[in-house]
Amino acid sequence: MSDLLQKDASKEPVSKEVTTENTRVLLELDDISMFFGGVQAVRDMSFTIREGELAGIIGPNGAGKTTIFNMISSVYNPSSGSIWFREQDITLLRAYQVNRLGIARTFQNLRLFGRLSALDNVMTATQNRYRYSFRENLRGHLSPCYRPDPKFHYSFLESLLHLGRWSKTEQQIRTLSMELLDRVGLASRAHQPAGTLPYGMQRRLEIARALALDPKLLLLDEPAAGMNPEEVFALNDLITGIHCEFKLTTLVIEHHMDVIMEICPHIVCMNFGAKIAEGSPEEIQNDSEVLSAYLGDEEAIG
Amino acid sequence: MMKKSLLGNAAFAVVGLTLALWPLSGYEEGIVVLLCINCIAAMGVSLLTGFTGIFTLGHAAYMALGAYTAAIMTVRYGVHYLPAIVAGGIIAVLVAWLIGVPTLRLTGDYYAIASIGLGEAIRLILENWQSFTRGARGFPGIDSYTTRWTAVLFFTVLGAGMFNLIGSRLGRELKASRDDRIAASLMGFNTTASRMKALLISAFYCGISGALLGGYMNFIQPSMFDMMKSTELTAVVVFGGLGSMSGTLIGSAIITSVMEYFRDISQYRMLIYGALLVSIMVLRPEGVLGNREIWSFLPRFGRRD
């Protein structure tokens, strides 16, 4: 066990060389662990994501990947350790606060607003854009805080009377949402209830919805799950396209190694809740630990 | 979009003026008033149950709070009825806030159960607070301030406001937290606050409705606002279609008329009402309009904007 940890530590500097070292650290996981009852789902996990990166987390089913996402997006709070986003400790924030600071995500088992139309799904996110600025707090540190983006917000009174900014803002929200739908290729289905769309389209709609929030960090939870090879291919294009186009830091979870190997220059590999390797695709592919996690014990295979 | 909103508000004004000015007999006037009162309460519950997915079985209590506030203010303190009615709504909102802070954490069946408990508790308090509410025997001698004009005025204003609200960011926010609360909170919505907004608005509508009911009946009694009444409010909303405000109005109109039609055979009235509930659920559980608004059935407005 201690052997394993040492190996990880020795790899740390290597991985940093791989990533773009001159950019700022956007997200930092510091020694986080998560227990569910007596079960340790995540054990002493640490890694950093730099601004502009397209990173991936891989690992077999049940390795704790989604738990990591749930902790980053504050669905759960970690049992120990801390999470830093844009130099602010977000470990104990509530989910909506973390989101307003600029973390958007998709879900492994789709969570669309099923009865709303595809367009309404995206509009729901677009109307909720927040801006984050850095403000000096009491202790003299700079910390980011969020406030509604005035371009997409209007007051309760304006909602009630449909006066003032209502009309203009609604139009803006709608136009932008349509553009995003178009970007993921769903413009023709804009008025269909989200729950009735085919599976692959629902996945893309989730991505559009997350993008509509104008996040700084996008978390994609198994975006290729349940897709056929052709759809996976298109999805890879979409993810890399979005990454370049929006200059969006993206973190992808997959258990299909090939998807991540193809698109992510920076990969974290997990097994049984712990990080077993981190680095470039080549490094990961040649790591014996990773191979045994995926292929089983080498001896057993023969 | 602007055009559609203007059209909707204009339609409401026309309906309001028609209800207020169309020559009617005294009996028919009574029905119009009752219809307005029931519709106001139903819209409130519809926002909470149909649009936010919070199932309540205790909203008659907010009607009771509105009714007693308005009655006590007008009878004991001689306040003018208009501010008294609004005050009824505000008291309902305050109590709803006190109740909502701890209970809105509950979801699904659990909130429904809690709402039964709280609704009944409020009714029992009104029943036992003899010195203030005159207890179970009821509170007589309320002015008949709910004229046709008052009722229609409140219905039109509150109705147009409600349709405007659901056609703006709040409507989407509530529907999002209804369809998937966790996803909504990860879209940056403080879902607890969203649910609270829905509860407060619905309590306001029910409070106003109760205050108007007091002025119409000239007499209120805690037992008028029991679980049966709460059930009726929710049933009307389900009948109209969860997530359809125009459906709620249609449902409320149908049920009010049916109940009124069978007034002469009052013995069978409740039996018919119960059977109606069962048959609606068996034959058309999605309600009259499903979760669509009535204009989405019109060819011109259906798919466009």
Add this chain to the structure above:
Amino acid sequence: MGSGMQLATLFQQIINGLSLGSVYALIAVGYSLVYSILSFSNFAHGGFLVVGGYICYGMLAGFDLVLGGQHIIGLQPFPSAAASFPSTSVPVSLDFIVWGQHLFSIPSSIWIGGICALIGAGLIAILTERLAYKPIRERTSTTLYLLIASMGVSIVIENIFVIVVGGRFRALPSGTFDDIFDIFERISRFCGTIESTGGNASAHLINLGAGVTVSMFDILSLIVAVLFLGGLQLFLTRTRWGLAIRAAACDLNTAGLMGVNVARLISIVFFVAGLLAAIGGIFLSFRYTLYPQLGGTITTKAFVAAVIGGLGSLPGAVVGSLILGLAEMLTAGFISSQMRDLVVFSMLVIMLLIKPAGFFGRQISDKI
């Protein structure tokens, strides 16, 4: 009031509370059983209780069922004064007269009345399920619709009784349980330890000493509740259908896939629920009075009890009912009888706030 007196009251109210709680338990367990299988709150459950109560009342006291001016069934043990009963024992026979024809007579007693009530309520429960719930279950998985339908059913049942037998309060004849009390007296006389003050028609009391008396009725309802709940436990653990029901409580669909006849299983569950509710109905209508709206009031209580114990959990329903019975009786004994319901509903709300899943409930978590 001395402290000894206080203590006696306390003891007395605890026994009353346990007895009342055990009756609630019968109702709450049936309600919880349905909830555990179909996960909806069956508000019509109180209706089954009222059906049971009225059948028993009808068998013991006699009422005329007149539909459309036609005498359908006449149960007339006391043709002249249906409201007054001889205090000692229940009359001898029931005459079934249909369309003027005397069909047969059977001796009327709590045994016959009780059994008819149980079976009748069970059948009504099955009928309700078949007519109202099954079509909805087959169409949609939204339990909200079932819940509203169940409210409709409860309104229908309530008002059928308002129309057919009238809305007034009725009491089961005071001699209803005399047959059984006789047995009790014999036992207590045989044991000699407990002094019985029986013989008085209105109050069959057992003196426990120190100013504490227990009514035989309380003991009886406690014993019957324990017997039936024990029987239910045996049924659920020792029979094939019991196993199937427990499996269905975990996952109805999977149970169906494993070859369980789901339709029959649900019928059995409703029959059992109706049957248990009917026992509760008989005891409640003896303890208080019988009226069509009794079901609504009591369902709410059973509902509260089930929530306190944990929705869908049978042991939870029993524990919750006992807590509720005790709380009600202690409030009545030490604070005021009027505050009973307020205390009940406050307990419900407090419990929901502290521990929404109840004492024995499963904490349902959302998979993300």
